[in-house]
Amino acid sequence: MKHHIIIAIALIFSMSSCEDFLDTSLDTNQTNETLATDRGSIWAFANAFYSPIHYGYSAIDGNIFASASDEAQQASAASNVIYFNKGMVNTNVNPLSYFYTNCYEGIRAANYFLDYVADGKGKALLELNRNLVTDAENYKRDLLSLDWYIAEAHIARAYYYAELIKMYGGMPIVEQTMSQNDRQMISRSSYDECVEYIVKEIDTWKDKLAKDWNNYADREGRFTLGAALAIKSRVLLYAASPLHNPTGDNVKWMRAAQAANEFLANSDIHYELDSSYENYFNGETSLTSPETIYLVRRAASNSLEQANYPIATPGGKSGVCPTENLVSQYEYIGEPDPSNPYANRDPRLAASVVVNGSLWNGRTISQAPGETDDMANANASPTGYYLKKFLTDGLNLIQGQTAQHNWVAFRYAEILLNYAEAMNEAFGPMNAPDGYVMSAKDALQKVRDRASVSLPAVDVSSIEAFRQAVKHERQIELAFEDHRYWDLLRWNDAMTILNQPVKGVKINKSGEVYSYSVVDVASRVFYERNYYLPLLRSEIENSNGTLEQNPKY
Template sequence: MKARSIFKSAFVSALVATGVGCSDFLDTSLDQNATGETIETTLSTLWNFGNAFYTPVGYGFTMLDGNLFAAATDEAQQTLVQSDATYFNKGVINANLNPLSNLYTNYYEGIRAANHFLDYTAGGKGEYMVGMNRDTISDRPSYERDLASLRWYRAEAHVARAYYYAELIKMYGGVPIVETQYAAGKFYPRAKYDEVVEYIVSQIDGCKDELAVDWSSFNDRNGRFTLGAALAIKARVLLYAASPLHNPDNDPKRWERAAAAAYEIISHPELSYSLANDYGAYFQGNNSLASTETIYAVRREQSSNMETKNYPIATQGGASGVTPTQNLVDAYELIGAADPADPYANRDPRLAASIVTNGSRWNGRTIDQSAGGSDDMSKPNASRTGYYLKKFLTDDLDLTHGAKAQHNWVAYRYAEVLLNYAEAMNEAYGPDAYGPAGYSLSAREALQLVRDRASAGLPEVTATDPAEFRKAVKHERRIELAFEDHRYWDLLRWKDAMEVLNKPVRGVKVTKTGENAWSYEVADVAGRTFLERNYYMPFTRSEVVNSHHTLEQNPGY
């Protein structure tokens, strides 16, 4: 692994705190002109280092091709003919070609920054810096606040390490565990996947009592890890560790542990998460920041990037971008009878909240993708699937006059926790059991909470067999978490990718049949290839070579 001094790393990105003003940003930049003397004696440097380990936190809106990762799955097709998504779609990523390889470097940089902060403040040095050059008696309130901040920041550094390792093992399986700031001249072998899982759990369990429950009294800290965020990281990691890819013998103890981790969030006396009332509105603007559903959100400045990349090409300034597939549209359930004249009517309302369909209103017009229509699919760079992205986007944003909107990436939310719990409980105990610990929620009840929020009219899940109930959980994750960077990793951990990601993605051809009436012909849009080796990503060849092959490559690369 390459060693880079964090003093020479340009931490230039920022996490957004509440609001949109520059003063509301969590500043994660470092003073590039800091000298050894100022580093030792400036209290502000202490806080800079306490912010720096947030810089590489993933912002899902720019994960692949500067857009959502959904185009690497059966959720969406990238409109651009030449795109990084193509490498995933064709199964050709390798040690020399992996569009996500930068994340490996970024996440280890985050780990090094966390390690540095923990080393920098160890042995009472942090407390000394908080107290130096101030009257700790007359300035008692501010002094005590800074001491509390130091304790929180140190706990958050442990959570940061857990977060980055969670993202790394999701991609690579086992990775090196590094607990020092510098790695110059030293090469670390890969730890086993299960060893990294236990390390992640230890980082969170060892600090959870020191974490802030929320930042309601410290609005300038919004964007930092909290107790809920830490527990959500652990719950997801343990769910992945219990899944078939990592639990081929289906050890029930792993599922029990995953269920317990999710239930810790659900039942924690200091946490009070609940589902937002309106699914579609939740993802708009700053709504997620004030919602009791949000556990951890990554914030950036207002921009029009998501709209510019994903608005229909017929909208001035739009580029079509990540377009949903018929594969996903077909998965939205009917509520009541099908409408022969409108295949999108009487469907799970999450369809209308997430996807722009033909005949719907969007950007101030009725979408018409038929020949000669406003969104004619034959136009260059028009959607090849017959659909456009709606989730996350602000309707009718004026791109020609520089209008901007807020886009907060919700990395962890309560609906996912409920679905994690439903899955783990079903695998450990079945759909309707409460487990030997007598939990207050069954798998079915947790699943139903998510479905009821979407619509009280959704068909009841009646499966009593765990295998059949598993299908219902998989379906619900596909719909509820669409475009939120779960689908690819879910397919991998379930060992479903070989089946699902080797099927073509489909779309519709739209034909006008009358005034506000169309017919639809389903057709294949693009092929997909997924190889057995793709269940794990390759380390870059340079990482393997620079480590003198201490870093062992994943099989097949």
């Protein structure tokens, strides 16, 4: 027990530097004795397993992960994303290896909390040194919280394993508190075994979760029923996808459809699309939006703007620059304008990407030779585009102005797209068997109509045609939200898409008229082995042969 307490304290200290909704710190003056007799330690341990949850705005190079896919190109050549762009991720260098460590830290923290309160120990601590008559209301609230937090610890384990198998395939399943070295001595379970473990954790504990935190504002940031069902939906969608379902087993697609339908049909949870796609990602909007299922918040900052404002904006570094590969996919909702290729397009383009001629940071972006944002300038966008989604316009970086940035891990639009994809594969685009809330086409249309009711009609002539419509919609609706790379992998499309060059536009100007030509910006390399990330060599060596490396590394 003493050994486990030391491990848990060290873990919580290591995670307390990340500001979130929850206080993940622990009093450094506590001893083993006071720790075991202070009910406040229950809440500290119940918070600790949230700290490693992925904050996508700092995924790689202190920025979002989009440049690892065909969505974007990093302006700086000195970036870790190059290991993904050139297929160079290996057993010694994996820029996402920190997340592997974080996931197992989260799992270990969840396991420790569950051990700490097991067998009535948690309830006994809540009763200790307390008048259960005069303090009855607070005691009742604490008991309710304890029950919720136990369920949340199980959902946390499901979440972390979902992230691990997305990156690495089947992983060791650990359900006891142990040191990291002990954990490395456990062999890997198969991908399907991990999926079943995740689903069992969620199905067993989902009904013991809070439905929302409307009456407990201090609990915001904790898992709810909606979050648990969203994790299940994503996991089963991935499990049904070609990478993990090479035979096209329709039972897996039906199971994924059922999981998304379970979310959409559940009368205990209430979500809907936000009225504004553009505003949803700005500032604090997502905190109270009915679209948000689960998000991660940090203290207000300007690091995202520093990383991605145009280099010509004081304090900006250009950073993640959207590609023509992405921009070209935004559909026209009117006649094309020969003098302005960005006019009359899906409004999500203007909400997500800064193009030439955009009003941004208090000025008009002008990228032709000799102009303020000349693409020939050092560290200017190599693609002719800058990131807009998630960023607050016009922050004064020199004076340290900041804004809120909430990383939305799960939102309602994703569930609709999960549903559309799985329903199409299981039943076709137009069919909705009894018990299902809508057809695949209806779910997709909801997402498109929120963007614009003027978007072209979707092809529902076949499963294959609608499959392409779903892939397109995920590319647009979920742009830059850390879906594209993993979608390409699970669809088995990465060998095709991620071996193509990323493109941009070369911008010129004659008089007052701009002209645009599409150019290759950078080559990309993706090998078959890259469908899974490698475990670091040190992990394999420290396991004494227990862990097997992913193939071809």
